[in-house]
Amino acid sequence: MFRWSQVGDVWRVQDGPHWFDISATDTCFRVRSNVDESAFRSLFRMDVDHAAMYGGIIKRGPELQEHLGSLNGLRMMRPFSATETLMSFLCTSNNHIARIKTMVGTLAGYGVPTEVGYAFPEAEVIASVSETELRAKGFGYRGASIPKAAAMIADWGGEASLQSLKQQEFGAVRERLLGLPGVGPKLADCILLFALDFGESVPIDTHIWQALTRLYFPEWSNTDLTHKKYEASAEFFRARFGEWAGVAHQFLFVDNMLNWRERKKESALGTSVDSD
DNA sequence: TACGGACCTTTC
DNA sequence: AAAGGTCCGT
Numbered sequence: 001m002f003r004w005s006q007v008g009d010v011w012r013v014q015d016g017p018h019w020f021d022i023s024a025t026d027t028c029f030r031v032r033s034n035v036d037e038s039a040f041r042s043l044f045r046m047d048v049d050h051a052a053m054y055g056g057i058i059k060r061g062p063e064l065q066e067h068l069g070s071l072n073g074l075r076m077m078r079p080f081s082a083t084e085t086l087m088s089f090l091c092t093s094n095n096h097i098a099r100i101k102t103m104v105g106t107l108a109g110y111g112v113p114t115e116v117g118y119a120f121p122e123a124e125v126i127a128s129v130s131e132t133e134l135r136a137k138g139f140g141y142r143g144a145s146i147p148k149a150a151a152m153i154a155d156w157g158g159e160a161s162l163q164s165l166k167q168q169e170f171g172a173v174r175e176r177l178l179g180l181p182g183v184g185p186k187l188a189d190c191i192l193l194f195a196l197d198f199g200e201s202v203p204i205d206t207h208i209w210q211a212l213t214r215l216y217f218p219e220w221s222n223t224d225l226t227h228k229k230y231e232a233s234a235e236f237f238r239a240r241f242g243e244w245a246g247v248a249h250q251f252l253f254v255d256n257m258l259n260w261r262e263r264k265k266e267s268a269l270g271t272s273v274d275s276d
Numbered sequence: 277t278a279c280g281g282a283c284c285t286t287t288c
Numbered sequence: 289a290a291a292g293g294t295c296c297g298t
Contacts, residue, residue, distance in 0.1 A: 089292085096291040099286055140284025145294085184294045205292040225293095226279065253292080 001077050002088050002097075002104040003117070014108070015043065016081025016159075017119035034114060044075050057244050063215055067251040076250045078197060082162035083153065084108075084120035085195035089187045090146050091139075099138075106137050107146075123158050127151035145182030152180055166196050173198070185230055199243040202234040211252040212237065 003014040011022045018039055021032040031040055041047060058065050079085045084104075091103040110129065111121035127150040134143030153162065165173045173196065177188040189203035204212065204225065212233050213221045220229060241248040 092291095093293040094283075094291065095285085095293085096287065100292080102286095135284080138285065141282095141294095142284075182294065186293060190292080203292080206290090207292065224279085228278070257292085
């Protein structure tokens, strides 16, 4: 989710038409929102038995025990808006967080105002924006794929059609998503996991690739992630953690992200042949 | 079928 | 130089 912001001691997150202002006291969280408590509970997966899930993950993969311990309380989000999630991930390819947040904020700006910001627009609205306009606003080459993908989604039936994909088979939905311009294997898996709640999905980005090679495929350390290696390692991880693979992946991601600089140095030391 | 580059722009 | 990759050509 790329529309988090901090306003004083209040954390704000916007999700499609929803917004939440969250502040913490010693004993609880106080939440102000334009929707009811059930939406907040769904967003943070409060319906999930996390103790059982942690136990299950550690049983299948003891190597993740330290990750789960040091990041205890980490929650994967369950966004309400599949449209916003999909459009957001279209902004992420070959890109960095700061710029992605700006771009998602720009897309949200095409929606209707709320008390605190904007409701993320329907795909149909984004489809009506020109490539030229998005390029002028700093989207680069993604300015071409975003409206095209939005037009296809609008043609499918918009948000409701995306929600209906949740009832279909993993592989079939993945193929469908891969048909969208700008969506390759990694984005398809992100959309499956975060927008459509397919827990078995394993998105492999640069961070996860580092973690996977370190833990499971040392012979592939410091090699490029090719399509073949992508599918092989994702399938391995899915077989290991099943419906919890996505959550397990999230712990690896955050751990690697937090130790990003450090890891990069270590990696550079190991392959310093071409560095000056 | 499997790599190698180009691709927009910003940040470190 | 690299960033929460994808696409096209060889």
